[in-house]
Amino acid sequence: xxxxxxxxxxxxxxxxxxxxxxxxxxxxxxxxxxxxxxxxxxxxxxxxxxxxxxxxxxxxxxxxxxxxxxxxxxxxxxxxxxxxxxxxxxxxxxxxxxxxxxxxxxxxxxxxxxxxxxxxxxxxxxxxxxxxxxxxxxxxxxxxxxxxxxxxxxxxxxxxxxxxxxxxxxxxxxxxxxxxxxxxxxxxxxxxxxxxxxxxxxxxxxxxxxxxxxxxxxxxxxxxxxxxxxxxxxxxxxxxxxxxxxxxxxxxxxxxxxxxxxxxxxxxx
Numbered sequence: 001x002x003x004x005x006x007x008x009x010x011x012x013x014x015x016x017x018x019x020x021x022x023x024x025x026x027x028x029x030x031x032x033x034x035x036x037x038x039x040x041x042x043x044x045x046x047x048x049x050x051x052x053x054x055x056x057x058x059x060x061x062x063x064x065x066x067x068x069x070x071x072x073x074x075x076x077x078x079x080x081x082x083x084x085x086x087x088x089x090x091x092x093x094x095x096x097x098x099x100x101x102x103x104x105x106x107x108x109x110x111x112x113x114x115x116x117x118x119x120x121x122x123x124x125x126x127x128x129x130x131x132x133x134x135x136x137x138x139x140x141x142x143x144x145x146x147x148x149x150x151x152x153x154x155x156x157x158x159x160x161x162x163x164x165x166x167x168x169x170x171x172x173x174x175x176x177x178x179x180x181x182x183x184x185x186x187x188x189x190x191x192x193x194x195x196x197x198x199x200x201x202x203x204x205x206x207x208x209x210x211x212x213x214x215x216x217x218x219x220x221x222x223x224x225x226x227x228x229x230x231x232x233x234x235x236x237x238x239x240x241x242x243x244x245x246x247x248x249x250x251x252x253x254x255x256x257x258x259x260x261x262x263x264x265x266x267x268x269x
Contacts, residue, residue: 020045020082022055023073029066029216030209031059034073035128041079042072044127049081049101053108060112063268066216068112069208070135071119072128080126080149102127103158109134110164110231113224113269115215119208120144120195125183132194133164136227139197139211140186141204146194147183169193219249221267243267 020037033055035042044052059065072078081098109116109131118124118132120140125147132138148165150157157178166174173192177184190198199207215223225240244250247267256263 020048022048022051024055024059026059026062026065028213029064030069030212031062031065031067032069032071033059034071035078035131036073037082038074040082041076041123042074042128043079043082044102044105044131045082046096046098046101049098049105049127050096052105056105056108056112060114066114066220067212068109068114068116068135069119069212070109070116070131071208072122074122076122077118077120077124077144078128078131079123080128083153099155099158102130103160106130106134106161106164113227114220115223115227117208117212117215119204121204125149129165130161133161133168137196138194139199139204139208140189140195141199142186142201144186144189145183146177146186146189147181148177149181151179151181217262219253219263219265219267220269221247221249221265224269 019039023034023036025032033052035044035048037043037045037048056068059068081102115137116135117137117139118135120132120138121144123145124132124140125145126149129146129148148157162174162178165177169177169192173194176182184192186195186198189195197207221243225243228236228240249263249265249267252265253263
């Protein structure tokens with residue numbers, strides 16, 4: 001099931017591989033991006049890594065999109081990188097570094113101006129965990145498994161990805177995951193701080209759709225400023241003070257509260 005999809009939504013394939021695609025829909029202010037590579041548990045091919053930043057940027061530029069949900073097709077979120085599509089070329093005469101492809105996709109997700117939410121079931125491993133960590137929020141279904149596995153491949157995990165993981169779960173858990181490459185269950189991921197919510201089987205799609213609608217109804221001004229501040233950017237305090245002063249969102253929020261109606265926020269980035 002694709003969260004938020006209606007019969008009128010178009011599904012666009014963003015990858016030329018026969019069975020490996022990035023799909024997306026937009027409905028009610030929510031863009032849903034689906035990782036689909038069923039033959040390999042939704043592992044990301046090089047073409048999929050390359051396609052993701054452009055897709056995320058296009059969705060960020062779409063005024064109809066308020067929230068982005070990232071999920072996987074079927075019973076798996078993403079089992080990491082498709083190693084067979086990445087080996088043999090790194091550093092050879094201008095060939096793309098597989099790590100650089102993954103980091104570019106991760107950074108594009110992190111830079112999305114609105115809230116992002118990973119909806120996770122099944123395996124969320126390697127590059128899958130990297131993408132999930134780049135989202136603002138992570139909701140998972142019971143039975144999901146998580147792991148950061150470069151130690152099994154002798155790969156140095158990117159510095160930016162390591163810092164992002166440590167900011168989520170703390171240094172001790174980040175080291176546990178990176179040193180061991182062991183998988184942890186969803187309950188442990190929740191306790192470690194990787195997950196925001198853990199849902200019973202069969203409840204993930206409904207909860208994510210409901211929460212995404214809530215996020216889409218809130219003030220973009222509040223969300224955009226909060227996202228920058230919590231991500232550690234503090235050099236634009238004056239900018240956000242000016243935006244708040246010139247926005248009607250505060251007045252609208254107070255009026256809507258007093259009139260007991262839903263607010264109609266108008267600020268746009």
